[in-house]
Amino acid sequence: MKKPPQCACCGNKPAVGRGPYRRGFLSKLLALALGALALAVPAVVGLISALNPLRVKGQGGRFFRVTSLDALPEDGTPRRFPIIADRKDAWTLFPNQPIGSVFLRRTGPSEVKALAVICPHAGCFIDFDAKAGGFLCPCHMAHFDLDGKRTDEQSQSPRDMDPLEEVEIRDKRDVYVKFQRFQTGTPQRIVEA
Numbered sequence: 760m761k762k763p764p765q766c767a768c769c770g771n772k773p774a775v776g777r778g779p780y781r782r783g784f785l786s787k788l789l790a791l792a793l794g795a796l797a798l799a800v801p802a803v804v805g806l807i808s809a810l811n812p813l814r815v816k817g818q819g820g821r822f823f824r825v826t827s828l829d830a831l832p833e834d835g836t837p838r839r840f841p842i843i844a845d846r847k848d849a850w851t852l853f854p855n856q857p858i859g860s861v862f863l864r865r866t867g868p869s870e871v872k873a874l875a876v877i878c879p880h881a882g883c884f885i886d887f888d889a890k891a892g893g894f895l896c897p898c899h900m901a902h903f904d905l906d907g908k909r910t911d912e913q914s915q916s917p918r919d920m921d922p923l924e925e926v927e928i929r930d931k932r933d934v935y936v937k938f939q940r941f942q943t944g945t946p947q948r949i950v951e952a
């Protein structure tokens with residue numbers, strides 16, 4: 760019977776017995792790689808979502824149907840409306856979610872102006888103050904007139920309310936607004952990405 764090969768210097772059997780150790784090592788390496796991959800995939804997907812504000816923050820810069828022209832008082836009293844859209848995170852679709860709000864005001868038979876509801880100072884929600892005939896931010900009491908201009912010289916707001924410039928009346932009845940968000944705390948009006 761043929762003898763197994765032996766090491767010339769120590770006399771051990773070199774090849775026999777090493778196979779199982781090598782296989783064990785490779786199995787552990789593979790398990791580690793799979794584990795790392797399993798952790799990396801959700802992390803990468805989350806990162807992509809986090810870096811994509813359009814997807815997560817509410818689809819800014821798109822036209823949304825907000826209401827019908829009939830829903831706006833003819834006397835020009837502003838009304839606040841939600842912006843409704845489908846919302847997605849990394850894994851799930853949430854249909855018909857409120858992603859923001861706008862003030863709409865009728866300024867003519869088929870003319871509508873839109874203002875953002877977020878205060879340019881620190882991002883609180885501005886209210887329409889019917890008694891004062893203008894807008895009021897309850898957080899630091901900034902006042903604005905119906906056009907969104909500051910009426911208080913000591914206003915905490917660094918700029919007037921943010922107008923949403925693009926409003927369209929489609930089919931003579933549906934009011935569409937190009938919804939945008941703006942950075943707060945700056946005198947300049949800067950659209951968020």
Ligand code: FES
Nearest residue numbers: 878880881896899
């Ligand atoms: S957040 Fe509106 S005045 Fe401060």
